[in-house]
Each structure stands twice: as structure tokens, then as C-alpha cells.
Amino acid sequence: MEYQIYPIDVESDFSTYNIPFGVYKDDGSITCCTRIGGYIIDLHVCQEFGLFNDLHLPKQIFFNRLLNDFISLGKPTTSKVRNKIIELFVDEDGLKVHNDWPVEVLRNAENVTMILPIHIGDYTDFYSSKEHATNVGIMFRDPENALLPNWLHLPVGYHGRASSIVVSGTDIKRPQGQTFPGDSSIPVFGPTKQLDFELEMAFVVGKNSELGAPVSTQEAKDYIFGMMLFNDWSARDIQKWEYVPLGPFLAKNFASTISPWIVTLDALDNFKVPAPPREKPILSYLELEENYNFDIHLNVLIKTDDGTESCICHSNYKYMYWTMHQQLAHHTVNGCNVRIGDLMASGTISGKTENSYGSMLELAWKGTKPLTLDNGQKRTFIQDGDTVILKGWCGEGNRKVGFGPCEGKIIPY
Amino acid sequence: MEYQIYPIDVESDFSTYNIPFGVYKDDGSITCCTRIGGYIIDLHVCQEFGLFNDLHLPKQIFFNRLLNDFISLGKPTTSKVRNKIIELFVDEDGLKVHNDWPVEVLRNAENVTMILPIHIGDYTDFYSSKEHATNVGIMFRDPENALLPNWLHLPVGYHGRASSIVVSGTDIKRPQGQTFPGDSSIPVFGPTKQLDFELEMAFVVGKNSELGAPVSTQEAKDYIFGMMLFNDWSARDIQKWEYVPLGPFLAKNFASTISPWIVTLDALDNFKVPAPPREKPILSYLELEENYNFDIHLNVLIKTDDGTESCICHSNYKYMYWTMHQQLAHHTVNGCNVRIGDLMASGTISGKTENSYGSMLELAWKGTKPLTLDNGQKRTFIQDGDTVILKGWCGEGNRKVGFGPCEGKIIPY
Numbered sequence: 052m053e054y055q056i057y058p059i060d061v062e063s064d065f066s067t068y069n070i071p072f073g074v075y076k077d078d079g080s081i082t083c084c085t086r087i088g089g090y091i092i093d094l095h096v097c098q099e100f101g102l103f104n105d106l107h108l109p110k111q112i113f114f115n116r117l118l119n120d121f122i123s124l125g126k127p128t129t130s131k132v133r134n135k136i137i138e139l140f141v142d143e144d145g146l147k148v149h150n151d152w153p154v155e156v157l158r159n160a161e162n163v164t165m166i167l168p169i170h171i172g173d174y175t176d177f178y179s180s181k182e183h184a185t186n187v188g189i190m191f192r193d194p195e196n197a198l199l200p201n202w203l204h205l206p207v208g209y210h211g212r213a214s215s216i217v218v219s220g221t222d223i224k225r226p227q228g229q230t231f232p233g234d235s236s237i238p239v240f241g242p243t244k245q246l247d248f249e250l251e252m253a254f255v256v257g258k259n260s261e262l263g264a265p266v267s268t269q270e271a272k273d274y275i276f277g278m279m280l281f282n283d284w285s286a287r288d289i290q291k292w293e294y295v296p297l298g299p300f301l302a303k304n305f306a307s308t309i310s311p312w313i314v315t316l317d318a319l320d321n322f323k324v325p326a327p328p329r330e331k332p333i334l335s336y337l338e339l340e341e342n343y344n345f346d347i348h349l350n351v352l353i354k355t356d357d358g359t360e361s362c363i364c365h366s367n368y369k370y371m372y373w374t375m376h377q378q379l380a381h382h383t384v385n386g387c388n389v390r391i392g393d394l395m396a397s398g399t400i401s402g403k404t405e406n407s408y409g410s411m412l413e414l415a416w417k418g419t420k421p422l423t424l425d426n427g428q429k430r431t432f433i434q435d436g437d438t439v440i441l442k443g444w445c446g447e448g449n450r451k452v453g454f455g456p457c458e459g460k461i462i463p464y
Numbered sequence: 465m466e467y468q469i470y471p472i473d474v475e476s477d478f479s480t481y482n483i484p485f486g487v488y489k490d491d492g493s494i495t496c497c498t499r500i501g502g503y504i505i506d507l508h509v510c511q512e513f514g515l516f517n518d519l520h521l522p523k524q525i526f527f528n529r530l531l532n533d534f535i536s537l538g539k540p541t542t543s544k545v546r547n548k549i550i551e552l553f554v555d556e557d558g559l560k561v562h563n564d565w566p567v568e569v570l571r572n573a574e575n576v577t578m579i580l581p582i583h584i585g586d587y588t589d590f591y592s593s594k595e596h597a598t599n600v601g602i603m604f605r606d607p608e609n610a611l612l613p614n615w616l617h618l619p620v621g622y623h624g625r626a627s628s629i630v631v632s633g634t635d636i637k638r639p640q641g642q643t644f645p646g647d648s649s650i651p652v653f654g655p656t657k658q659l660d661f662e663l664e665m666a667f668v669v670g671k672n673s674e675l676g677a678p679v680s681t682q683e684a685k686d687y688i689f690g691m692m693l694f695n696d697w698s699a700r701d702i703q704k705w706e707y708v709p710l711g712p713f714l715a716k717n718f719a720s721t722i723s724p725w726i727v728t729l730d731a732l733d734n735f736k737v738p739a740p741p742r743e744k745p746i747l748s749y750l751e752l753e754e755n756y757n758f759d760i761h762l763n764v765l766i767k768t769d770d771g772t773e774s775c776i777c778h779s780n781y782k783y784m785y786w787t788m789h790q791q792l793a794h795h796t797v798n799g800c801n802v803r804i805g806d807l808m809a810s811g812t813i814s815g816k817t818e819n820s821y822g823s824m825l826e827l828a829w830k831g832t833k834p835l836t837l838d839n840g841q842k843r844t845f846i847q848d849g850d851t852v853i854l855k856g857w858c859g860e861g862n863r864k865v866g867f868g869p870c871e872g873k874i875i876p877y
Contacts, residue, residue: 173627178710183690199708204651205642209710210623210717214586214801215675224676226798229618229747238617240747262628262719263637295612296620297591298711304623305798306675334642334653385639385702385718388627 059088060084064444066455067141068321070133071277071312071454072118074168077158081166083113083121085136085156086312086455087146091158092136100153102139118168118313119392122257122276129276130317131258165311165455167218169255172390174216174307175382176251176283176398177208179373181327183401186413198207203331206373206381208398211283212304216394217265220311223459225435226305228289236445242464243286243416246433249399250351250409250441252368254375255280255313256393263386268339271376272316274389278345280310280441280457281396287412287432309394310457318452322346322445324369336384337377344369347443349400351409353424354438354458361424365412366400366407367444435463470559474503477857477866481734483546484690484725484867485531487581490571492873494579496526496534497571498549499725499868500559504571505549513566515552519544531581531726532805535670535689542670542689543730550651578724578747578868580631581670585803587720588795589664589696589811590621593784595764596814599826604704616744619786619794621811624696625717628805632693632723636872638848639718641702655877656699658831659846660810663764663822663854665781666694667788668726669806677797681752681867684789685729687802693723693854693870694809700825700845722807723854723870731865735759735858737782749797750790760856762813764822766837767851767871774828774837779813779820781856848876 059066065086075084075091084094095113097103106128112121122129140147148157178184181198184207188197203208217223225246231238253328257276260266266274283303290302347368354360373381378395399409408414411432415422421429433439438460444453467591472479478499488504489498495508508526510516519541525534535542541721553560561570581706591597594611597620601610614620630636644651673679679687696716703715739755760781786794791808812822821827824845828835834842846852851873857866 072473173625201644201651201708204644205706207706207710208713210625210713211774212623212800213626214803214806215799217675224799227678228798231614231617237745238614240723240749262630265640283647286798292614293618293620294709294711294712296707297620297706298709300621300623301794301798301800304800332650334651336653381714384716385636385699386628387625387717390627393627419728422762 054149056142056144057088057090057148059145059449061448063088064449064451064455067137067447068450069314069318069452070136071314071318072121072168074116074118074166074311075163076166077163081116081120083088083115086160087140089160090146091163092140093156093158096153096155103132103135106135106147116166117170119170125209125392126257126273133229133315133317165218168311168313169392171213171216171392171394172395174211174213174344175208176396177205177206177373177378178398179371179378180371180398180400181292181372182403183399183409183413186401186408190417195296204333208299210379211307215304215307216307219308219457219459219461221307221308222462223284223306224462225464226286226287226289227464228301229292230288231287231292238292243288246440246461247285247287247288247411248351249283250349250364250366251281251283251284251396251399252347252443253309253394253396254278256389256391256395260383260389262388265386266379266383268337268376268380269417271379274379275316275375277313277315278319279313280443280454282308282439282441282457282459283396284308308459310454314452314454319345319445322452326374326423327372336380337394339376342374342376344371344374345445347445351440352440353430353443354440355426355428356436357425357426359426363422364407364409366402366409368400368404370400371397395450433461435461437461466487467560467562469555469557470501470503470561472558474861476501477864477868479864480550481863482727482731483549483866484727484731485534485581486578486603486725487529487531488576489579490576494529496528496531499573500553502573503559504573504576505553506569506571509566509568516545516548519548529579536804539670539686539712546728546730550655578631581724581726582805584626584629584805584807587624587626587807588621589624589809590619590791590809591644592619592784592791593811593814594785595783595816596812596822599814599821611839617746619791621791621795622711624720628717629720629722632721632870633870634721634872635875636697636719637875638877639699639702640704640877641652641699641714643701644705651705656701658700659874660698660700661764661788661846661852662696662698663762663777663779664694664696664809664812665691665760665851665856666722666807666809667691669802669804669808672804673796673802674750675801678799679792679796681750681789681793684792687792688729688788690726690728691732692726693856693867695852695854695870695872696809697721704852708739721870721872723867727865732758732858735865739787740785749793752789755787755789757784757787758858760858763855765853765855766843767853768837768841770839770840770850772837776835777820777822779815779822781817783813784810788834846874848874849875
């Protein structure tokens with residue numbers, strides 16, 4: 052036989068229908084890659100050996116610690132690369148590798164380190180889950196008027212910090228900051244006592260737009276390369292004291308964690324589901340003919356020091372009220388430009404049921420309903436030593452398209 | 465005589481005490497430069513000719529469309545370069561140029577175009593003028609409790625958009641957006657009717673910090689390379705509708721304008737003035753032994769289509785309640801990292817008197833007190849065709865250290 056077949060675990064996020072893009076580090080070399088099953092495919096080695104010759108890519112496009120240059124080739128080209136990878140490596144029984152290819156084409160995924168795969172120019176966070184916005188409104192404002200007046204008319208968003216976005220696996224130091232506890236007459240300083248995660252997804256901008264030139268809802272998909280899991284770590288006590296009138300700042304910018312793989316829209320397009328119906332009429336710049344989300348199952352697990360992993364949240368990206376297309380159209384309607392590698396996060400993704408809430412704030416309802424973990428421990432917020440793991444996937448079995456875990460362990464200040 | 469002397473206009477922002485850094489474009493070449501009087505000094509030509517040989521700089525460090533690489537050499541080195549420029553080019557009678565140097569060392573400043581001189585990783589906007597925060601509080605909230613409870617305890621700030629920061633001279637398209645006018649029962653879409661400027665200054669981060677490692681108030685000056693003028697264009701009607709609860713977004717991110725020159729802390733250090741006294745005790749991480757501002761005179765002019773320039777604001781950077789050192793220490797106290805080229809803006813700089821307010825919102829008091837320009841025209845906000853010009857300078861005469869204008873013309877949508 053001229054080639055070898057490597058079977059793919061049926062639970063793998065990386066079926067032959069996925070073919071995500073990332074960047075890995077191994078023995079000092081850093082190159083762009085994809086993954087099938089338990090194996091990293093080194094795209095630089097592939098190109099050097101000539102496997103992509105008929106695509107006429109720029110030389111050494113994958114010899115790069117970032118995917119931005121690759122993404123900037125444009126979707127017609129990046130989709131061709133993805134299709135070529137499928138043509139070369141996919142067999143109905145698994146991952147197929149020709150015997151005469153260099154052994155360096157494949158790496159065991161367990162032996163390499165994935166790094167932050169994009170230069171993020173600007174990072175924006177939206178607030179597009181109606182259930183999350185409603186829960187926060189009930190807890191902090193008025194249960195009778197939980198949603199603020201603008202919420203159903205526009206995708207509320209704000210700018211976040213790009214410098215402190217780290218890749219899955221990076222430890223997160225508990226932030227210190229200024230708070231004003233209810234039992235104090237003056238502000239105090241110290242480590243946050245209300246460290247939270249936020250279950251989010253982010254899309255990666257795949258095309259530059261010009262300053263002054265809005266991107267319409269119809270054009271939006273051409274400007275989106277793919278998606279990642281996103282944990283918008285939050286310090287609720289810092290947030291509460293600082294956020295009026297200009298929004299969250301130090302409560303958020305100490306760190307955000309992204310999963311290492313960018314799953315392309317090409318892969319996600321098979322999992323379209325209609326967006327929830329609009330509850331109020333919207334302005335025409337936010338309308339689009341087919342408004343859809345993706346059916347992405349989302350879980351959050353807390354792993355404690357003793358190794359116990361407890362699943363504390365079952366949510367889904369399909370709950371998003373405002374879709375990516377609407378977010379991008381809104382973001383640019385005033386002429387704001389976007390750049391390749393910009394990250395736009397969804398905001399916390401909560402569903403209707405209590406076990407689908409995407410933050411400790413909601414799950415433990417502001418500390419009033421502690422969660423019980425599988426080892427009997429209680430949690431209202433995240434403790435030192437806890438690892439928070441986000442998981443996300445579409446489909447199942449040999450058609451599963453997953454994101455790989457997005458995890459971070461909290462270390463004491 | 466072996467050299468030529470070029471006298472310096474006594475009104476010039478670029479006395480021999482300034483020596484700012486910028487990047488200019490001319491005939492297709494783009495290089496780093498400084499300026500004395502009416503002349504650009506091409507630092508790449510200087511280096512190639514050997515004028516900086518004894519500084520042992522990296523080759524072609526000035527052959528660059530950005531100053532980030534130069535700034536990353538560190539302050540000891542960049543200060544030496546500045547001192548060397550003074551040694552080479554400064555004579556008591558003006559700009560001195562040796563006859564045997566290449567003619568390309570000098571360019572007439574009128575014949576070149578200055579470009580955006582830094583890659584801005586993250587841009588943060590503070591809200592550190594007590595007078596401005598008070599004015600806004602009186603107008604939009606409660607005159608009796610104009611300052612929010614947190615304001616005297618921490619430098620309130622939020623993240624802004626880096627992609628849409630443009631250099632002085634770039635036209636600004638009036639943004640469109642969603643507003644909810646008082647005479648409407650539903651939100652409407654269209655060009656902003658309340659386009660405003662904000663008179664601000666920004667500092668440029670000159671040293672990377674690590675994630676998880678705060679920069680103290682005492683260390684802060686080592687992390688600041690220099691300053692620029694900053695116009696944080698704002699659409700007040702869009703802002704009013706969108707900003708709760710997560711802060712300003714599309715009302716700000718359509719454009720911000722910076723002056724083309726970075727004036728170094730080396731130059732500004734001669735103009736230190738004590739910061740205003742603290743009105744409440746502050747937490748120790750915000751304290752510093754010598755808390756100071758710089759005495760930077762600030763003017764705002766509106767130039768109308770007929771060429772009339774009307775000075776509508778006389779302010780000063782010394783009014784800032786929270787200083788740069790406190791802003792940077794606060795920004796990083798939670799472990800947030802900063803990177804070379806990050807921009808941190810002051811927030812609107814208003815003084816106590818009505819002619820010192822740093823925005824149209826305040827100058828025309830929410831539209832209720834129209835300003836009369838020198839040609840008799842009235843303004844409550846900025847009209848299409850208006851050019852807003854910020855000017856800033858320290859000292860006077862042959863010791864004047866100025867920033868060069870920061871200007872932008874509004875063009876209709």
C-alpha cells in the first residue's frame with residue numbers, strides 16, 4: 052500500500068469535516084498547521100514538499116507564527132487550501148498519509164504546543180445573548196425592565212483589550228484591583244473575590260474594510276474567516292465599582308482566553324440554524340434575507356485541584372439574538388474599519404434554562420445559589436487552582452466539527 | 465564657513481529644544497525623521513552617512529514606516545539619539561547643517577507628508593479632567609452629584625478603537641448611526657446631528673510590560689516615550705442612545721485624529737507643574753512622591769469653508785486631575801500588559817472657565833449656548849466643511865516645544 056491510514060477517534064473535535072487552522076511550536080520551529088484526529092499536519096512542510104504546488108501560494112506562506120498573512124490571501128484561496136488538504140489527507144477510513152511524503156508532515160498533537168495563531172488588531176465584545184442581558188438586568192437593575200431600551204434595537208458592544216488575549220492553556224493570575232464592598236465605607240484594594248468566566252465565541256475578521264465604508268449584513272460573511280471559543284474572564288467586584296459611566300475596563304482586560312484553532316465558516320456552514328425571531332422591528336441596515344446562527348453545542352467545565360471535572364453549563368451558540376452579520380454591519384455602519392485578525396466576541400452565551408447560563412454570576416445567581424461540583428465542593432465564583440474549560444462542537448461522530456478546548460487555570464496573585 | 469545656518473521662526477513649534485520624532489513620506493520613500501524649524505531632518509540619511517556611527521544603532525533602524533522599532537531600543541538609546549541630533553544640528557542661531565553632508569538630510573517641511581508614525585496595538589481613553597467629568601455630569605445626570613462616586617478614587621477609563629486612528633490632515637466622514645431623538649417614538653438612522661471634537665492629549669507607551677506584572681506610579685515614566693495631541697471625535701446623539709450599560713462604541717470609533725509628531729518626555733520634562741491636589745484620599749497604588757503634569761497650552765480652532773479660523777477654546781494639560789503615571793499604574797494594576805506603541809489618551813481636557821472647555825458639548829452647553837465664530841457664524845456642533853484644529857505647546861520663543869497641528873476636516877456622508 053502506498054499510504055498509511057490513521058483512524059480518527061469518534062469523539063475527536065477534528066473529524067475530516069473540520070480542517071481548522073492554527074499555529075504550533077515544536078523544537079524551536081513555529082509554523083501554521085491544521086489537524087485531523089490526533090495529528091497535526093504541518094502546512095509548511097506540505098508546501099515545501101510541493102503538495103500545494105498547483106495552488107500557486109506565496110512562498111513560505113505557512114512559515115509564520117501568525118495566520119494573518121494566510122488569511123489575507125482571501126477566502127477563495129484559503130478555501131482552496133482547505134479543499135486541497137481534504138483531497139490530500141482525507142480517506143473514508145480516516146487520515147491518509149502517503150508513504151513517500153516527509154515524516155515531518157505529521158506530528159502527534161500531544162507532543163506539540165499550540166500558540167496564539169493571530170495578530171489581533173482590535174478586539175470587540177458584544178452583548179448579544181438576550182438571556183444573558185436579561186439575567187444581568189434582573190440582578191443589577193430592575194426585574195420588571197431587565198432589558199435596557201436600546202437592547203432590542205441594536206447589538207450593544209464595546210471595545211476590549213487585545214494585548215491580554217492569550218491562548219488556551221495559559222495560566223491566569225487572579226487580578227488585583229479596587230472595589231467598594233458593601234460592608235466598607237471606602238474603596239479597598241486586593242485580589243478580586245468574584246472571579247468569573249464568560250462563555251463566549253468570537254469570530255475572526257478575514258478581510259480589511261476601508262475607513263468610512265460600512266460592511267452590509269449581506270456582505271458580512273465575506274469578512275468573517277472563522278470562529279474560536281472565547282473566555283472573557285471577568286472580575287465582578289471590580290466591574291461593579293468601575294463601570295459607570297464608560298463601561299467595563301480593568302474587570303475584563305487582565306486576560307481573555309481563546310481556543311487555539313480557527314474553525315472556518317466553510318466548516319460551520321453545514322450547521323446553520325435560523326436565528327431567533329426579532330421581537331421588535333429593526334432598522335434596515337440590520338436586516339438580512341437569511342439571518343442564521345450555527346448550531347454549536349457549548350459546555351463549561353470546572354476542573355478542581357483533585358482532577359475532578361464538573362460540567363456546569365450546557366449552552367449553544369444558536370441562542371444568540373444578534374448574529375455575527377448584524378454585529379459586523381452595526382460595528383461598521385458608522386464607517387469604522389476592520390482589519391484581518393480583528394476579533395469580535397459574542398458576549399456571554401446563555402440559554403433559557405438555569406443550566407445553560409454562561410457565567411458563574413448567572414449560574415450561582417450573584418452568589419445566592421452556590422453550585423455543587425461533582426466532588427461535592429461548592430462554588431459561587433472561581434477559586435484559585437480551578438481550571439475553567441470551554442468546549443464547543445457541531446455535529447457528531449465522524450462529522451463532528453469541534454474547536455478544541457479553551458482552558459485556563461487560575462493561579463493566586 | 466563649513467556649515468550653513470537656517471534661522472528658526474520664533475513662532476515655530478519646533479525650536480531646538482523640541483526634537484520630536486515622526487515619519488514622513490516623500491517621492492515614494494518613507495523614513496523616520498525629526499524637525500527643527502521649517503525643516504525635516506531625515507534620520508535614515510543621517511545614519512547612512514555615518515552621523516550616528518558612535519551610537520551603534522541597528523542598521524536601517526530609521527528606514528521604517530513606523531517608529532515602534534526605534535522606540536523599542538529603549539529610552540537610554542532614544543535619548544542618546546535625541547542628544548546626538550542636538551549636538552549635530554543645533555546652533556545658537558538656529559539649525560546648523562554641514563556643507564559636506566548629503567543634501568537629502570534636510571527637506572522643507574512644506575514639501576513632505578507626515579504619516580501615522582506608530583503601530584498602535586491598543587488604544588485606551590481616560591476621563592481624567594475633573595472639570596469635564598463634572599460638566600458632563602451636570603448636563604446629563606444630577607447637578608448636585610455631578611461626579612460619579614468612583615471618579616475621585618480611580619482614573620476612569622475605557623478601551624477605544626485603534627484601527628480608526630488617523631494622522632492630522634485626514635478628512636473625517638460624518639458618521640451615520642442609530643439615534644433615538646426626543647421627538648421620535650422609534651430609533652432612526654442617519655448622519656449624526658451632533659458631531660463633536662474632544663480636546664485630548666495621548667501618551668505613547670515606550671516599553672513592554674508583562675501580563676500579570678503591574679507598572680507602579682514610580683516606574684510609569686520609564687514606560688512613556690512621549691506625547692501627541694489627540695482629537696477623540698464624538699457623535700453625541702449616537703452616544704446617548706448606545707452607551708448604556710457598556711460605554712461609548714460607535715459614537716467614538718469612526719475616527720480619532722493624532723498630531724504627527726511624538727514629543728518626547730525628555731523635551732517635556734522642562735515644563736513640569738504640580739498636579740492639582742487630591743480631594744479625597746487615594747489607595748496607595750495610585751500615590752506617587754512627585755505627582756506632576758506638564759504645562760502644555762492647548763487651543764482649539766474651527767476653520768470654516770471661507771478660511772476663517774476662530775479660536776474657540778483655551779485650555780491646558782496641567783488641569784488634569786489624574787496624571788499619566790496614575791493612569792498607567794491603574795491600567796496595569798490588575799496585570800493588564802502594555803506594549804510599545806499603545807496609546808493612552810487623557811480624556812477631554814477642560815478647565816474651570818467657560819472658554820477652556822474641551823468639547824462643543826460643553827462650550828455650547830448641550831446646544832443651548834451657540835458659539836459665535838469670527839465670521840459671525842454660529843455653532844452648537846461641528847458642521848460639514850469645518851476643520852477642527854488642535855494646537856499644543858510649552859514655553860515660548862526660541863524655547864517653544866510644540867506638537868504641530870492636529871487637524872481634520874469634516875466631509876459630508
